[in-house]
């Protein structure tokens with residue numbers, strides 16, 4: 001379940017409807033798809049089964065926004081070169097493509113910089129949350145302490161997901177917000 005924090009306003013938003021409205025004001029799409037349909041099998045499902053379970057939503061976003069592919073990314077503490085990978089994305093950057101993520105397991109924090117509004121807000125995403133950070137939006141990403149996440153990703157062009165750095169050090173001014181205590185280890189297959 002997502003949580004939004006606006007550090008400079010000491011504001012925290014926890015209700016899904018309010019999160020959706022706040023993020024929409026800033027051009028960010030948020031939809032709580034939930035993981036109930038996966039039941040107790042969440043931790044043992046193959047990637048293809050997860051994609052199949054969310055096919056209606058995936059197809060809707062494809063037709064709405066022009067995405068052509070969907071895949072699943074699994075990150076665990078055992079992922080090779082995890083620190084190097086995380087270091088690519090915890091500095092302020094943009095992408096040429098939308099960054100569309102539906103979290104199946106684990107959690108992380110998207111820090112989003114609305115440059116027009118001169119505002120940074122942080123979105124902790126967890127199982128069941130769909131977040132779409134539009135192309136060219138300045139943002140950065142941190143994993144929570146469990147260092148594990150499993151997400152469905154949607155792309156117009158996989159090449160569009162490379163980080164384009166802004167060169168600003170703004171990310172160092174904000175702590176990743178992970179509200180809940182560290183969760184039990186989640187199983188994520190590689």
Ligand SMILES: [Fe+2]
Pocket residue numbers: 089093094095099139140141163
């Ligand atoms: Fe990114």
